[in-house]
Amino acid sequence: MGVTGWHWAVQCGSLEVLKKVWEWAEKNLTSEEVNNKLLLGTDNEGWTGWHWAAKEGILEVLHKIWEWAEEKLTTEEIKNKLLLGTDNGVGPPDIGQQRRAI
Numbered sequence: 319m320g321v322t323g324w325h326w327a328v329q330c331g332s333l334e335v336l337k338k339v340w341e342w343a344e345k346n347l348t349s350e351e352v353n354n355k356l357l358l359g360t361d362n363e364g365w366t367g368w369h370w371a372a373k374e375g376i377l378e379v380l381h382k383i384w385e386w387a388e389e390k391l392t393t394e395e396i397k398n399k400l401l402l403g404t405d406n407g408v409g410p411p412d413i414g415q416q417r418r419a420i
Contacts, residue, residue: 321361328367328383331376340386353390357383357400364405 324343327336343352360366365373368387371380387396 322355322359324356324359324367325361325365325370328370328376328379329374331374331379333378333382336379336382349390353395357387357390358395358403360405366400366403368400368403369405 323339324336327339340356343356347355356367358366368380368383370376371383387400391400
């Protein structure tokens with residue numbers, strides 16, 4: 319899938335930016351797209367926004383994603399795809415390398 323605006327918003331650590339992306343997504347995407355492309359959407363390495371917020375230690379972003387997940391996802395999706403979801407086994411990509419490639 320690549321790195322989306324959602325992933326970049328999480329990585330920048332700005333709750334304000336993340337909330338704006340969420341607002342636009344809710345207005346323009348279906349519930350299924352919000353769930354599968356944002357909350358559970360992965361980058362090329364299999365990382366979700368949840369993975370990134372946890373890796374970067376951005377607690378307020380992690381907390382907000384959790385709130386949205388509780389509103390939108392089933393208990394099984396939260397358990398199996400968010401909390402227990404894994405990357406593709408390659409570890410975190412080099413953010414600096416990704417930014418240079420853009």
